[in-house]
Amino acid sequence: MEDKLNAAWRDERLYHFDESASRDEVYSIDTPPPTASGSLHVGHMFSYTQTDVVARFQRMRGKKVFYPLGWDDNGLPTERRVQNYYGVRCDPSQPYDPNYTPPQKPAKNQRDWDAISRRNFIELCEKLTVEDEKVFEDLFTRLGLSVDWRQTYRTIDDESRAASQRAFLRDVRSGNAYTAEAPTLWDVSFRTAVAQAELEAKERPGAYHRYPFFTQTGEPVFIETTRPELLPACVALVAHPEDERYKPLFGTTVRSPLFDVDVEVKAHSLADPEKGSGIAMICTFGDMTDVTWWRELQLPTRALIGRDGRFLRETPEWITTETGRENYQRLAGKTVHSAKEAVVDLLREHNLLDGEPKPITHAVHFYEKGDKPLEVVTSRQWYIRNGGRDADRRAELIERGRNIDWHPGFMRARYENWVEGLNGDWLISRQRFFGVPIPVWYRLDDEGEPDYENPILPEESQLPVDPSSEPAPGFSEELRGVPGGFTGEHDVLDTWATSSLTPQIAGKWERDNEFFTRVFPYDLRPQGHDIIRTWLFSTVVRAHSLHDSVPWTNTAISGWILDPDRKKMSKSKGNVVVPDDVLEKFGTDAVRYWAASAKLGADTAFEEAQMKIGRRLAIKLLNASKFALAQGVTEAHIVTGERGAEVVTEPLDRALLAALREVIQQATEHFENYDYARALQITESFFWQFTDDYVELVKDRAYGGRGEAPQASAHAALATALDKLLRLFAPVLPFATDEVWRWWRKGSVHAAAWPEPEELDDVAGSAALLDSVGEALTGIRRAKSDAKVKQRTEIISARITGPQEQVGQIESALGDICAATKARSLELVTEWEAAQEITVSQVELASQE
RNA sequence: GGAUCCGUAGCUCAGUUGGUUAGAGCGCUCGCUUCACACGCGAGAGGUCGAUGGUUCGAGUCCAUUCGGAUCCA
Known part of the structure; x- marks a missing residue:
């Protein structure tokens, strides 16, 4: 059934975007491009289904839905996957080999991996991502996503690279992007700069080492630090301005132990009197607080740690005494870890360590994909202004956030927390290989030194460009690297600098601006809450500077998938469920039901039970x-507005349609508020009442047991209810609903209109009647159940009592009740005061045959 | 340290702007081959809505405090 319908949808081009639609007819969705190099996960099925449900609803409401899906195949995850998959590593110094083929099997030891040129490496990246993307597309098709697959893109393809470079150049020209030499968070394993958004704080064991500096009179001033190895990089001591203990020292000079460097004692409010001894050493740079102090107190720079994570081999010039220089030689060239041991040994040897190091656990910054703590190094990098250094821009970006409707609303707090906590601009240059090149060149002066202040920019018509293989405009390739010539920028852009442009990329910005204005700003951005600070925020930043607009008017934030024990699913825990297996076991509609019954933003357990319910x-x-x-119900029986309304003569049938009218109204409202889960719940609850009570009650009439007019009334009600129910369920259960639709209707339910409550205005009766009759039915069934007889056992007589109004309702459906319960006679008694509920009593059952 | 979410039946959750005896599904118990459906049908049991205090004629819902769980930010 699923393959057949998927093929039909494709042949009928059901999900193709109508490019001629005007902006107000369009509903556009900026979907998350999955990382194609990542593994397929049930979480993909979960969140992508939630978006698809919304897309299908909007399509049925008459919107021209722009629902593209791209692939994020740019950046480090792809590099890593290619390395491990083929057993190769990128060495930019290698020449390009046009006939290169990767090893059959990757070598076990990383040292034996093939070292290949950047171009060969990128070719492998492109080859493997195409294969990976196919696997994703198959799954998403199988899931029934109503994506327009013609509108796909890859974040590394020519158009994406051009869009990314174009946006970068516009940001450079408008002053929103700039280059600067500044302290930067640095991952020593990947040897690349890292942005604040990529940080992860991890709890790590450490220890406070207590040792003294000395005043000019030789008095010790004890500091406590978790990074004793940075002592030779110390540029000052700092204490809180109100700290009485250290007030007398402010402005004086103290001398560092071991290295004999004189540093000043400074006051700054960020120094915490409660922490350690209350006075700290400032080293350039131990962490971002050091950077703040360094900047605000205008301290000198004494860089010790190189980009390889090792201490400088040559003794720094600021260490001048003989013993200081000797001591430094014990650290030269060592890793941070070994240098720490060496400094501690030195301190012990000189009897400077006061007590044993005090073990603590503290938060240490890591690159989210790295496994060594980040260092801070000074380097030249490119930045985009994101409000991190500018209060006005920050306020503007928070205001943009408020012009987006968040679903659920509380997720906006995360956005605002993040924006308020920014401590610098967005660092977008990365010292990696597989990414979008930063499209700039630098002139070389007569000494061969690059002029970073006046980068050479390409024309937009040239894009995409690769400055490391194409010469700068106005230069020939022979002048590369020659004094008086040029050099190309080697760095690539942060993947988020490209991903932040998915609205522009998918919307054909500057390729077809007429198209772009039909879809931008988008109606919806669906995504996970883990990437609010990255993808969501960066997209807002770019739309703000490039278009002076929000990128979308709504954002739907999906929750995480947890395993049934409420733990995060992860490969290492071995609790990952393979999507294909689940689809195989329960069917697509059942899996979609599970996803659609979870509210936005709610972390949800992977629950087979929920899928069984869906199935x-x-x-x-x-x-x-x-x-x-099977009753012979056809399209002609459906009541629409006045048409056919007079046929529905039975109060029970009118009650059903009245209840249905209410369901349509509520489901529509909830859907419009992105609460598809509530809409589903309401529809589902009505549906079970429909099958369990209404269909049972109406069977006799529908078979023609009581004449033509009552039968026609039943047929009209059944046809109408089925017509509406199929539409109401279509977004969540696209396969079952379309299967049924094609049994008796033309085309696809997914091309049909969403139902309107007004269509039932002319037949609506009292919805309460259905409930009253249901209670009577339950009472009678209970009597049989209590008597432990078959439900089809005949009833000789019984009495139903209740309030007048409800008894009246039951009376009007008495024929159906008798038929459904095999009752020969039912006595109705009105109780004026006593009981306010319907009860069934004095049930006399026929003896069982 | 700042912020957010959650705590309702054994389990998973729903309870819209405060309004009568708090709902669903699963599980459990009992019964039923009923002509759309045993991948089914019917019935039943089961909750002091984390705790305390307050606002109110009325609180699962609003406010404060507090306990427990999770997440984001610093």
């Missing part, structure tokens, strides 16, 4: 439809 619902829908259609 039951889908099967029930097929069976109930089969029943209705």
